[in-house]
Amino acid sequence: MHITALAGGVGGARFIRGLRHHLDTTPGLEDTTVTVIANTGDDITLFGLRVCPDVDTLLYTLGGGVHDGQGWGRADESHRLQGELAAYGVEPQWFALGDLDLGTHIARSQWLGQGASLSQVTARLAERWGLPAQRLELLPMTDTPVETHVVVDEVEDGSGRDDEVVGERAIHFQEWWVRHQAAVPAKRFVVAGLDRAAAAPGVLDAIRRADVVLLPPSNPVVSIGIILGVPGVRDALRGTAAPVVGVSPLISGRPVRGHADACLEAIGVEATAAAVGGLYEDFLDGWLVDPADAATTLRRARVEAHDGPLLMTDVEATAGIAAHALRIASSVPA
Numbered sequence: 001m002h003i004t005a006l007a008g009g010v011g012g013a014r015f016i017r018g019l020r021h022h023l024d025t026t027p028g029l030e031d032t033t034v035t036v037i038a039n040t041g042d043d044i045t046l047f048g049l050r051v052c053p054d055v056d057t058l059l060y061t062l063g064g065g066v067h068d069g070q071g072w073g074r075a076d077e078s079h080r081l082q083g084e085l086a087a088y089g090v091e092p093q094w095f096a097l098g099d100l101d102l103g104t105h106i107a108r109s110q111w112l113g114q115g116a117s118l119s120q121v122t123a124r125l126a127e128r129w130g131l132p133a134q135r136l137e138l139l140p141m142t143d144t145p146v147e148t149h150v151v152v153d154e155v156e157d158g159s160g161r162d163d164e165v166v167g168e169r170a171i172h173f174q175e176w177w178v179r180h181q182a183a184v185p186a187k188r189f190v191v192a193g194l195d196r197a198a199a200a201p202g203v204l205d206a207i208r209r210a211d212v213v214l215l216p217p218s219n220p221v222v223s224i225g226i227i228l229g230v231p232g233v234r235d236a237l238r239g240t241a242a243p244v245v246g247v248s249p250l251i252s253g254r255p256v257r258g259h260a261d262a263c264l265e266a267i268g269v270e271a272t273a274a275a276v277g278g279l280y281e282d283f284l285d286g287w288l289v290d291p292a293d294a295a296t297t298l299r300r301a302r303v304e305a306h307d308g309p310l311l312m313t314d315v316e317a318t319a320g321i322a323a324h325a326l327r328i329a330s331s332v333p334a
């Protein structure tokens with residue numbers, strides 16, 4: 001069997017780790033191959049280095065090197081180099097880049113500079129993290145450089161209380177997400193380069209050839225939503241013979257971590273499991289929500305809603321969620 005999943009950062013990576021654990025511990029499913037299509041809208045160039053946060057979160061989580069408490073970055077990390085940059089007053093300092101993590105960004109940037117594509121670079125990084133041996137393929141959604149930017153109000157540098165709005169400005173997604181913790185209202189998201197991006201090699205095929213397509217509980221706006229914006233992806237999802245099953249990223253209207261509610265507010269969508277499912281309803285066959293949201297999820301014409309515990313407390317619990325999503329997929333009429 002071949003499973004294809006669209007994934008963003010921390011939630012997506014943890015879900016894929018649980019999925020792989022379920023497959024590896026279920027007789028008959030061990031040989032299942034999994035293709036993960038990763039969001040690259042979070043990517044940022046810092047200090048001349050190309051940083052791909054969602055790809056790296058997937059690499060480290062699936063490869064066993066992630067800082068589990070954070071969900072991103074490396075375990076046993078140090079920040080000596082960042083300290084040197086701070087001593088020199090090099091900006092920005094609001095994005096923590098650890099010494100081990102910088103190894104990934106230097107390797108990626110060197111290979112990109114030598115003409116390798118992001119897909120080729122990602123495959124080389126995945127090799128080191130042992131993903132092929134786990135029958136896991138990690139594809140960036142596109143090889144075209146794209147970046148999500150957030151449009152916010154530009155205010156007069158006043159006292160801070162009654163600042164007068166004098167316009168708008170776009171800041172990089174990471175500045176909004178990390179430096180401002182999404183506390184500055186996002187007026188809209190703009191993904192530079194997405195309209196002329198081509199799906200990376202293998203991405204559309206992985207959707208069309210899949211036996212099952214899964215949407216992990218990733219951010220529906222800035223992760224899944226960005227992947228859906230790659231030309232051809234949404235059409236492939238609508239056209240695939242495979243059942244498409246998603247897992248709600250909200251429990252009782254709240255994201256377990258991150259700022260999905262702030263992102264949904266920015267696009268005028270209510271922060272409910274039903275509303276998020278509605279964002280995917282043109283291709284979704286099944287939608288798994290937490291029991292807390294079971295009553296509020298409207299049964300859409302063609303989307304079967306199911307409920308089950310969605311808190312990914314550990315790998316076993318996450319494996320159970322993945323198993324439930326696969327059961328839903330197998331119950332979808334061909």
Ligand code: FO1
Pocket residue numbers: 008009010042051052053054056057072073094095096097101174177178
């Ligand atoms: N998230 C933070 O909240 N603070 C950070 O300083 C930070 C640094 C960072 C460095 C590399 C990386 O791959 C991810 C990093 N993240 C950090 C997480 C990142 O902002 C988010 O995981 C994704 O971009 C959104 O899913």
